[in-house]
Amino acid sequence: xxxxxxxKSPVRVQRCAxxxxxxxxxxxxxxxxxxxxxxVYFSPGDLFPGDVRLLTAKELVVSQSSLxxxxxxxxxxxxxxxxxxxxxxxxxxxxFMGTSxxxxxxxxxxxxxxxxxxxxxxxxxxxxxKPPDAFEKGVLCASYALICIMVVVVPVIVLSDYHATHNxxxxxxxxxxxxxxxxxxxxxxxxxxxLAKGAIAMARGRCIxxxxxxxxxxxxxxxxxxDKTGTLTxxxxxxxxxxxxxxxxxxxxxKFAFLNSYFKTELKGPIDDxxxxxxxxxxxxxxxxxxxxxxxxxxxxIRRRMSVIVETDLNTILDDTCPGIxxxxxxxxxxxxxxxxxxxxxxxxxxxxxxxxxxxxxxxRVLQKSEELSNDGLRVLGVAIRKMKTKNISMSNYTxxxxxxxxxxxxxxxxxxxxxxxxxxxxxxxxxxxxxxLTGDSLSLAIKVCKEVGIRTTHVITGPDLEVLDHDEFHExxxxxxxxxxxxxxxxxxxxxxLQKVGNHVVGFLGDGINDSLALDAADVxxxxxxxxxxxxxxxxxxxxxxxxNVLVSGVERGRLTYGNTMKYIxxxxxxxxxxxxxxxxxxxxxxxxxxxxxxxxTQNFLYNIGQIAIPWDKxxxxxxKSPQRWSSKELPIFMLWNGPVCSIFDVAxxxxxxxxxxxxxxxxxxxxxxxxxxxxxxxxxxIIHMVRTEKIPFIQDMASWPVIFSTxxxxxxxxxxxxxxxxKVMGLxxxxxxxxGFLVILFLGYFTLGQVVKRAYILTNRQWL
Numbered sequence: 048x049x050x051x052x053x054x055k056s057p058v059r060v061q062r063c064a065x066x067x068x069x070x071x072x073x074x075x076x077x078x079x080x081x082x083x084x085x086x087v088y089f090s091p092g093d094l095f096p097g098d099v100r101l102l103t104a105k106e107l108v109v110s111q112s113s114l115x116x117x118x119x120x121x122x123x124x125x126x127x128x129x130x131x132x133x134x135x136x137x138x139x140x141x142x143f144m145g146t147s148x149x150x151x152x153x154x155x156x157x158x159x160x161x162x163x164x165x166x167x168x169x170x171x172x173x174x175x176x177k178p179p180d181a182f183e184k185g186v187l188c189a190s191y192a193l194i195c196i197m198v199v200v201v202p203v204i205v206l207s208d209y210h211a212t213h214n215x216x217x218x219x220x221x222x223x224x225x226x227x228x229x230x231x232x233x234x235x236x237x238x239x240x241x242l243a244k245g246a247i248a249m250a251r252g253r254c255i256x257x258x259x260x261x262x263x264x265x266x267x268x269x270x271x272x273x274d275k276t277g278t279l280t281x282x283x284x285x286x287x288x289x290x291x292x293x294x295x296x297x298x299x300x301x302k303f304a305f306l307n308s309y310f311k312t313e314l315k316g317p318i319d320d321x322x323x324x325x326x327x328x329x330x331x332x333x334x335x336x337x338x339x340x341x342x343x344x345x346x347x348x349i350r351r352r353m354s355v356i357v358e359t360d361l362n363t364i365l366d367d368t369c370p371g372i373x374x375x376x377x378x379x380x381x382x383x384x385x386x387x388x389x390x391x392x393x394x395x396x397x398x399x400x401x402x403x404x405x406x407x408x409x410x411x412r413v414l415q416k417s418e419e420l421s422n423d424g425l426r427v428l429g430v431a432i433r434k435m436k437t438k439n440i441s442m443s444n445y446t447x448x449x450x451x452x453x454x455x456x457x458x459x460x461x462x463x464x465x466x467x468x469x470x471x472x473x474x475x476x477x478x479x480x481x482x483x484x485l486t487g488d489s490l491s492l493a494i495k496v497c498k499e500v501g502i503r504t505t506h507v508i509t510g511p512d513l514e515v516l517d518h519d520e521f522h523e524x525x526x527x528x529x530x531x532x533x534x535x536x537x538x539x540x541x542x543x544x545x546l547q548k549v550g551n552h553v554v555g556f557l558g559d560g561i562n563d564s565l566a567l568d569a570a571d572v573x574x575x576x577x578x579x580x581x582x583x584x585x586x587x588x589x590x591x592x593x594x595x596x597n598v599l600v601s602g603v604e605r606g607r608l609t610y611g612n613t614m615k616y617i618x619x620x621x622x623x624x625x626x627x628x629x630x631x632x633x634x635x636x637x638x639x640x641x642x643x644x645x646x647x648x649x650t651q652n653f654l655y656n657i658g659q660i661a662i663p664w665d666k667x668x669x670x671x672x673k674s675p676q677r678w679s680s681k682e683l684p685i686f687m688l689w690n691g692p693v694c695s696i697f698d699v700a701x702x703x704x705x706x707x708x709x710x711x712x713x714x715x716x717x718x719x720x721x722x723x724x725x726x727x728x729x730x731x732x733x734x735i736i737h738m739v740r741t742e743k744i745p746f747i748q749d750m751a752s753w754p755v756i757f758s759t760x761x762x763x764x765x766x767x768x769x770x771x772x773x774x775x776k777v778m779g780l781x782x783x784x785x786x787x788x789g790f791l792v793i794l795f796l797g798y799f800t801l802g803q804v805v806k807r808a809y810i811l812t813n814r815q816w817l
Contacts, residue, residue, distance in 0.1 A: 056581050058096050059088040061154075078581075083157050090152045090313040091345065092561035092580030098164045099142045099155035101125035106345060107151035109142055110564075110582075114166065120149050135165065147564065147582035150347035152313045180571060181553075182263050182610070185678040186234070189617065192684070193624075197226045200628055207635040217641075224645035228652045229628050231620040233659050238616075240663040241609045252601050253592040255577075261588035263613070264572045266606030267553040267677040270546055271475060271599070272483045272539075272566065274558040279484070279500050280462040282594065284317045286325035287425055291456040292394050292409060294416045300456035301326065302333045304430050307381040309335045310355040313345040318428070321460055341376070344448060348487065348536055348562045352382020352390075354449055356435070376435045378448055384417050384457060384489075387429030391454040402453050409454075417457060421491035424499070425459040468500045471596030478603055479674045480555075483529055483546075485539050487562060490532035503529050510534040513541075522549040540565040547571070553677060557599070559583050574599065607672040614676075614817045616662050618686055619739035623655065623732045626691045630698035634724070637702075640717045647725050647778055651766075655732045658762035661754035668741060668749065671817070682813075689809045690739070690802070694731060697798045701727045704790055722770050722780040723787055727794070729766035733759045734795055738802050742816035 056078040062085075064072050073088060081087065081096040089095065101107070104125040111121055114136060124139045136143075142155060144164040161167065179187070205222035209215055242259035249256055256262060273279065289301035305326045308319035326333065338359045346353035358376040380387055393402040394409050417427045431452035472482050482502055486493050494504045507530040516524060525545040534542070539558075543566045546552045556563070556570035559579030567573035567586045575587035576594050584590060591598055634642035643651070701724070705711040711720040736751075736759055743749040750756070767788075770780040810816050 056094070056096075056584065058093070061086040061088070081157055081160055083159055085157045086154055087157060088152075088154050089148050091148050091150050091347065092314070092564075092582050093148045094581040094585055095142045095144050095146055095148075095155075097144045097157040097160035100158050101140045101142065102154045102156055104153035105151050105342075107153045108149040108347075109146050110149050111136060111143065111146045114143060114146060123151075123153075125153065145585075147561075147585075149561070150345060150349075152345055180260065180264055181267065181678040183260070185683070186238075186617070189621070189683055193229055193231070193621075196625065196628070197229055200229075200632055201226050204632055204635050207632075208641055211635070211639045212641070220645045221641050221648075224648045225628055225631060228648055229624050231617065231624065232652075233616065233620070233656045237659065237662055238613055241612050244663055245605045245609045248605055249589075249598075249602055252598050253595075254598045254602060255590040255592065256588070257590065258588040261572050262602070262606045262609050264553060264606065265555065265589075265599075265602050266608075266610040267675055268555045268572055268603065268606070269479055269675040269677075270481050270483060270550075270552045271555045271557065272485050272543060272546075272570070273556075273596075274484075274486055274560065274563055279464055279468045279496055279502075281465050282317055282462065284321040284426075284460045284462045286321050286458065287461050288420065288459040289456065290416070290459070292413055292454060297456050298331070300430050300458060301331065303379050303432055303455060304381055304428075304458050305331070305333050306335060306338060306357060307353070307355050307379045307430070310338070310340040310357060311343060311353060313343065313353075317462075318460060322458070346382070350382070350449075351386045351487070352380055352449070354378050354380040356448070378433045378435055378452070380431045380433075380449060380452060381428055381458075384413070384427050384429040387431050387452070388413065388454060390449050391431050391452045393451070393453045395453055395455055405454060413454070413457065417489070418491055420457075420459045421489050422495060424492065424495040425461055426488060426492055427457050427459050429457050430455045464496055464499045465594075465596075467595060467597055471600055472501055474600045475596070475603065478600070478672065480603060481529075483531065483542075485531050485534055485542060485556075485558075485566070487534055488532060490530070493530050493532040497530050505529070507532070510538045513538060521545065526550055536562040536565050539563065540569055542566070543569045553675065555599075557596075559594075604672045607676045608667050610676045611667045611671050611817055612662055612665055615665065615740050616659060617683070618690075618817065619735050620659070621683065621687055622690045622694060622739060623735045625687060626694035626698065627728060627732070629691070629695045630702070630728075633695075633699060634702055637706075638712060638720075640714050640720075642724050643721055643728075644779055647721055647780070650778060651725055651729050651732075654729055654762050654765060658733055658736060658758050661752075661758040662736075662740075664754040665740060665752045668743070685813065686809070689805060693798065693802050693805050694735065696801075697731065697794055698728070700794060700797075701790075708790075709787075718779060718781045719783075722775075722783055725780060726766050726770070726783065727791060730763055730791065730795070731798070733763050733766075734798065738799070738806070742806065742810055744803060 057075040058078050058081055059073055060076055060081065061071055062074050064070050078094070078096040083097070086102065087096065087099065101123060102125055104123050107123040108120050109123050122139070123142060127140050129138050129140060135141075143166060144160070145166045201222045204225050205218045208221050209218040212218060239259070242262050245262040246256040246259060249262070289297055289304065291297035291300060304322050308315075308322045311319055338357045341356040341358055343356065344354040356376070356378050380390065388405075388410055391405050394405045395402055420427050431454045433452045475482060484493060484497055484502060490507060490509050494507060497504050506528040508524060508528050510531070510533040513521065513524070513531070521541075522545050525542055526549070531542060539562070543554050543556055546554045547569075553571045555572040555574060556566045557574040558567055559576045561580045561582060564580070564582045564586055567575065567583055572589065573587040574589045574591065575583045576591045577584070578594075579587070589602065631642050705720055705723055709719065710716065711723065736755070737745040740751060740755070741749040745751070769775045769778075770782060806816065
């Protein structure tokens with residue numbers, strides 16, 4: 048809850064200010080402070096903070112996938128009266144909490160928030176969660192395996208005990224105790240403590256973990272898909288060139304780019320800030336106050352451009368600002384160069400200022416100049432205008448407005464690569480995480496930036512080229528390429544899904560834009576930044592408070608350490624519990640009494656669990672975090688088959704020693720047998736902790752952390768002392784002779800030696816331990 052306080056989701060809302068004369072102001076407040084009756088303003092990337100009745104809507108397209116589960120979008124209209132029989136999710140004048148704006152803008156009246164929203168009524172009974180990952184599936188399979196063992200072993204133990212004691216109720220209680228002992232009760236505690244420790248450690252590194260399970264996935268992540276802007280670059284854009292169609296500096300291009308950015312209100316970004324800053328700091332006087340905005344066509348990721356419609360008085364354009372525009376109204380379009388060229392039919396001549404038809408040679412020349420600038424690491428946008436008659440402006444047909452444009456020129460920007468990006472990517476590669484760049488920018492610009500930060504650019508491709516590939520070619524190409532440019536949001540989603548399903552990778556995705564939202568939701572680990580669009584932050588599992596890839600390096604290491612300590616518990620718990628139950632089964636078949644009473648068995652199990660409670664504070668071996676750690680469904684059964692019988696062998700050796708040396712097979716000696724078996728079992732399980740936690744020789748080549756050492760020493764001491772205490776008498780335990788403790792020393796040395804031999808053989812065969 049404290050970490051979530053660091054995440055803010057600002058919403059633009061209309062509020063009244065002033066005690067005597069109230070003035071309506073548009074202010075930004077946190078989403079949690081929205082109340083019914085507020086009038087909210089929204090633009091692409093915004094999440095609706097409640098259920099909203101539209102007041103105005105401009106080309107508004109909304110994604111309702113959070114409610115419907117479908118990836119499609121829906122157009123919303125304010126001025127419409129819906130029929131009462133229209134299904135709720137098909138209402139065009141209502142937007143629901145949790146849905147997001149894909150394109151367009153508008154205003155709306157908040158009619159319900161919190162538990163009164165439509166989303167709340169759905170998820171109060173259903174809930175929406177990501178499908179279980181490999182680790183969760185593995186834990187589930189292990190749990191089912193233990194249940195199957197219970198179903199087989201427990202009835203046999205109950206029947207064997209009943210055959211020996213002829214006391215059905217005691218036999219059933221003993222069988223239930225065995226089932227409890229077989230259950231890894233500490234698993235939820237160990238897993239969640241591990242994850243919580245990881246979340247706290249990452250929070251110190253300015254990284255907020257929204258989903259604890261994502262830490263586990265970061266440890267398994269072997270591919271990181273990243274957006275270029277703001278991740279590999281500093282996201283501090285500066286204007287470098289403003290050129291006409293022949294490549295010469297042009298103040299006219301800068302002026303219209305400035306007017307476009309100045310009057311733009313929806314989805315204003317670093318590009319617009321850079322243009323405004325360049326104009327103001329270099330002393331240009333473009334007299335924006337003499338122009339009036341009529342309307343704008345918002346940016347979206349399909350058109351990849353935006354337009355403003357402006358007008359001015361005739362006497363203010365006596366200069367050559369807008370030649371040939373007698374009506375004093377014009378459309379100014381700025382966007383991706385190819386998309387701007389696609390809507391242009393004319394080009395402005397450099398010498399006379401008149402327009403001529405846009406020829407293929409002109410288009411080729413402009414694109415070639417853009418390629419040269421992109422190869423220098425610059426981002427290029429196109430600028431175009433069109434004269435209009437004010438009385439003929441139809442705001443309902445934006446396609447007609449953005450047509451028959453006159454191409455003015457291009458404007459270039461530089462977004463310098465981050466100094467820390469190259470080092471962070473190198474560290475990730477060292478840890479087995481490959482980086483792939485998924486960007487909407489041009490290919491040449493993406494290649495330039497990737498080369499500077501050390502990403503291989505041998506295999507690259509663009510979105511349009513991906514579209515023409517068939518199914519098999521697509522997946523083969525995705526496996527091979529490292530840089531993918533000019534991608535649409537849907538293409539980013541397909542890339543992530545291909546890597547997951549066909550490549551069998553655990554995929555992380557780092558993005559902060561609206562166009563990244565689909566990929567963020569599909570990735571195993573969705574990563575965003577605090578300054579990201581609301582929809583991106585909402586879908587991400589991890590939020591970086593600073594745009595620094597080095598935070599991810601520590602996150603990957605933390606995820607692997609978390610996984611390692613969790614696997615320690617699961618493996619040592621399964622080995623100890625299953626070998627103990629098998630030993631109990633063997634002893635029950637031969638004895639005429641229970642090897643341990645239910646009270647003793649549960650106490651032994653409880654003390655063993657206490658000994659394991661410090662595992663989240665244990666350390667991992669030095670090289671463990673150097674490679675991705677991923678759950679294998681075949682690994683646990685093989686691990687149990689290798690290591691479980693070793694413990695059972697020494698339990699049986701103890702049984703034989705008690706039988707033949709002490710003659711403890713008689714009913715009269717049951718109390719002695721119980722005590723000896725209780726102490727041996729508890730000390731054996733404590734030793735298993737140290738044997739399983741490292742692939743090296745415990746106590747010699749590798750020492751556990753002091754919390755683990757302290758907990759196991761404490762449990763061992765309690766196990767030895769308890770027979771001499773009043774508690775031991777209540778539990779039915781008795782004193783043990785010194786000779787038995789001498790036998791235990793020899794027994795544990797034997798287990799230590801044989802266990803280490805089996806461990807080395809297992810590692811040589813399976814190439815890993817934990």
